[in-house]
Amino acid sequence: DDHSRDDTVERAQALNLKAIRHPHNVGYGGNQKTCYMEALRDGATIVIMLHPDGQYDPAIIPEMIRPIREGRADMVLGSRMLIPGGARHG
Structure with missing residues (x-):
C-alpha cells in the first residue's frame, strides 16, 4: 500500500492477502522494489x-x-x- 487513504489494506487483509504499508508514498517504482524484495525474503x-x-x-x-x-x-x-x-x- 503506497500510503493510500482508502481501505485498500483492509480489503486485502480480508482476502487473506499479505499487505505491506509504506509510511509515505514511494511511487510505482518504489512499490515494485518493495514487492520484489518481500517476495525474495518469503522464498519466492x-x-x-x-x-x-x-x-x-x-x-x-x-x-x-x-x-x-x-x-x-x-x-x-x-x-x-x-x-x-x-x-x-x-
Missing part, C-alpha cells in the same frame, strides 16, 4: 508483477512462467504494446 522462486487495474490478463501467467520452470529463461517480460492498439486498453 518466481515473481509475477501485474498492474491491479486489469491491464493484463492473469490467464496468461502459466504460459509466461513456463520458460522459467523449464529452465529456458531466467526472466520473462510481456508487453501489451506488441498488440496493435494495446496501449489504449490500460
